[in-house]
Amino acid sequence: xxxxxxxxxxxxxxxxxxxxxxxxxxxxxxxxxxxxxxxxxxxxxxxxxxxxxxxxxxxxxxxxxxxxxxxxxxxxxxxxxxxxxxxxxxxxxxxxxxxxxxxxxxxxxxxxxxxxxxxxxxxxxxxxxxxxxxxxxxxxxxxxxxxxxxxxxxxxxxxxxxxxxxxxxxxxxxxxxxxxxxxxxxxxxxxxxxxxxxxxxxxxxxxxxxxxxxxxxxxxxxxxxxxxxxxxxxxxxxxxxxxxxxxxxxxxxx
Numbered sequence: 001x002x003x004x005x006x007x008x009x010x011x012x013x014x015x016x017x018x019x020x021x022x023x024x025x026x027x028x029x030x031x032x033x034x035x036x037x038x039x040x041x042x043x044x045x046x047x048x049x050x051x052x053x054x055x056x057x058x059x060x061x062x063x064x065x066x067x068x069x070x071x072x073x074x075x076x077x078x079x080x081x082x083x084x085x086x087x088x089x090x091x092x093x094x095x096x097x098x099x100x101x102x103x104x105x106x107x108x109x110x111x112x113x114x115x116x117x118x119x120x121x122x123x124x125x126x127x128x129x130x131x132x133x134x135x136x137x138x139x140x141x142x143x144x145x146x147x148x149x150x151x152x153x154x155x156x157x158x159x160x161x162x163x164x165x166x167x168x169x170x171x172x173x174x175x176x177x178x179x180x181x182x183x184x185x186x187x188x189x190x191x192x193x194x195x196x197x198x199x200x201x202x203x204x205x206x207x208x209x210x211x212x213x214x215x216x217x218x219x220x221x222x223x224x225x226x227x228x229x230x231x232x233x234x235x236x237x238x239x240x241x242x243x244x245x246x247x248x249x250x251x252x253x254x
Contacts, residue, residue, distance in 0.1 A: 010126040013085040019078040026068035034086040037061040042079035045072035058101035082111045099141035154189045168232040207244045
């Protein structure tokens, strides 16, 4: 017997989508449907105002009826995604809205298998295809963004750093002390699980926030964006932004 929630009726549609470089409007999900968007390239901005984040390849968005599709992208790197529409009998949130691809197999391989199933001369019953999609993507989505099983100390450290993004001060010794471990242990945890030092992690988060604000809040002066993202001087902000993105803050807005 299938373990798939019984309100899923069928996979009704699937396709590849490439966003244009020009602005697009979001689509609202109609009643009786859910829509999955699996990002395969480019970048998008997603989140509540003031809490936007940048997502790229491997992000999975699972929308219910009445919710909107992704649409904020970058003109120089518009997003590409695989789209799957599911027909449902009722509106129930089973899986997180946003998740990350975790399989060793590529998203393209999964989508090719799905297309092959749906286009066979004698396709399997709809429930078999539905079970394939929900079972596989539901597993991908079972750990929401921000809910990865990192060591408790590292999760606490990342949370503390998130609280300091807008402040200019940053002390690795202070971070280690608040987490109850040594400076060496903090460095080892970040390098082992995240591939960067605590300082590099903090800098990337600040610059990601700055890039989002520059592209979504044209009303904010660059100097204010720098201050909001924890940079003490505009000169330091410009230098590190250029090193990180290859562009200047002003050019990022064009």
